[in-house]
Amino acid sequence: MQYPTIGIDTAKDVFHIVVADPAGRPVKKVKLKRNKLAAFMANQPVSMVFLESCAGSHHWARAFTGFGHRVEQIAPQFVKRYRNGDKNDFNDGQACIEAGLRPTVRSVGTKSVEQQELQSLQRARTLVLGQRNAVGNQLRAMLAEFGVVVARSIGALRRRIPEVLEDAENELTDGMRRLVAEEFERWRGLAERVEVLRGRIERGSRTDAKMKRLQKELEGVGPLSAAALWTAVADPKAFAQGRQFAAFVGLVPRQHTTGDRPRLLGIRKGGQNELRALLIHGARAAIRHLGDKTDPKSLWLRALVERRGKNRAAVALANKNARQAWAILCQAA
Known part of the structure; x- marks a missing residue:
């Protein structure tokens, strides 16, 4: 059975929709606000829906699947190859259909809410980990300017900074000691946050x-x-x-x-x-x-x-x- 096709250029607030026949020929184009998209799709006949895989696309894919549609997400690099003309929102929606109808273009599966929750924890940990490392490297660089060298390890930084702050013989001024103490406190908070997020990920791994x-x-x-x-x-x-x-x-x-x-x-x-x-x-x-x-x-x-x-x-x-x-x-x- 051949289904009508719908290509949607997903966005935060305004969605551009191209409704086409089973061969991909455009029938109509619609622009909708976010709060009207679900109702529009619920009233459409069962269709092949092609979304560009991006932020929020898994949510909409789950919602449209609940309405009975067959939903496929297309990676942005594949959508770009099939865009005709200049880049605009309706052309992007048509490109989703063109790419989705190609048998050699791989689609992106729709993730469950549990997968997305765990993935969000991973992304949050990666971000905080990078911030922790950046603050630690900044501390080492600032102290090196005053002749204080700290080894490149988390344990060395945790042990050495309090010793440096208590050492009255080094070149650190009162203002510099205050700055180092503040940055070290920020670093410790980030390090603790990394461990908290790691623990939550590990608990999820142990229960599945x-x-x-x-x-x-x-x-x-x-x-x-x-x-x-x-x-x-x-x-x-x-x-x-x-x-x-x-x-x-x-x-x-x-x-x-x-x-x-x-x-x-x-x-x-x-x-x-x-x-x-x-x-x-x-x-x-x-x-x-x-x-x-x-x-x-x-x-x-x-x-x-x-x-x-x-x-x-x-x-x-x-x-x-x-x-x-x-x-x-x-x-x-």
Whole structure:
């Protein structure tokens, strides 16, 4: 059965809607305020609805699915390729339809509210973590100007700053001591906030069966990595195989092939940056604690470290973990 198609250029307040026939030919164009969008979509016949994946699109996808529509979200980079003419809101809505009707354009799954809640915790932790590191680096830089050097570790900063403030022999003036004390207090507040958010993520990871299994079966995958894996995709079965999921994360080499001569380069810098970093850091921790383990995976990892070095081995283990995580998530879906 062929359904009418609807392309929506999502926004904060004003939505531009293109209603088209099953082939994608525009029938009418509508501009609506946010408070009228739900009622409009509820009165439409069952349709294929294409949204540009952006802030708020998961909310609307869940709402439109509740009205009986079939909803697909299209990544912005794909929408841009199919825009005709200058950029305006109606052209963006038509581009959503054009991209969504293409069989080779992958859609973005709709995440549940639980996934979005956990993902929001992760984003908040990442933001506060960056702020904590920035304030810590600023403290080190300011003190270095007065001949006081603090090591680049969280523990050293926590121990050293009170000692510096109490030391009457250094060059710090009264005003500078007051500034350092204020910035150190701000740094401590951010550090405490990081731990609070981390604890909330870990509690969520311990109560979900899928995330508990990820931590149990994968080397170097802890609560943060398990949570990031679960929230990365709405439907893991959208990937045909584990290699596609690893490529989505950014853990496969870039390829430059011409004349049937394949050439593999370094791993991608795109993809899911935070998830990739967590998997690689976890893999490095697994390598550090490899010890004298004799299970097949440890033997493979030890041989890989000896043959290719720790950095490449860490990426290889992260890639393997991503593939196995995809299989676990598919089984649980």
